[in-house]
Amino acid sequence: MSKLDQSIRKDLHRFLNSLIYQEKAKVIVPPYQSEPGFWFGGGSLAQDEDGVIWLSGRYRNAGDSRTGLEKGQRGLECTIFRSGDDGKTFHKVRQWNKEALSYEHRVVSYEGTALNRQADGTWELFISSEKDIPYPDPFHPYQKPGTGVWTIDRMTGPSPDDLDPSTLAPVLSALDRPEYLHVKDP
Secondary structure (H helix, E strand, O other): OOOOOHHHHHHHHHHHHOOOHHHHOOOOOOOOOOOOOEEEEEEEEEEEEOOOOEEEEEEEEEOEEEOOOOOOEEEEEEEEEEOOOOOOOOOEEEEEEOOOHHEEEEEEEEEEEEEEEEEOOOOEEEEEEEEEEOOOOOOHHOOOOOOOEEEEEEEEEEEOOOOOEEEEEEEEEOOOOHHEOOOOOO
């Protein structure tokens, strides 16, 4: 593989820095605490036919999945925000704590979400959640206390602010396919 010309590298570096220029960055959803390990993220944006911008994501509290949950709760809440002013402000319209989306197995943590408008005009939300599920054999000895298996579930509804948790169903799960043991971030 050939190296990039120095002038192209410089232009590329300047372009990439403009995309992630922290001094101009703006927090649109503040975390519950201004502490290390707390943030809102792991989501996606979608725009409807009326120009409303919808933001899905999850609040994260401090924690470290490498050691289990004794250091914090990590992915705390799955949330939908709405902006009717071209993204200047966002207002929370839906939220689900871990208990609200626990079916068959208890949700331990949330990770990524993906909000999508379907061809028929209805909406779907894909949610990556860690469930209180034991690792399959022969991986059981590697499971940390308080952790589980990651799955991706899907819920649907007529609009992002009217997604129906009763429609929640698995899309990818290690219960059926062990190779999905840690599938996440839809």
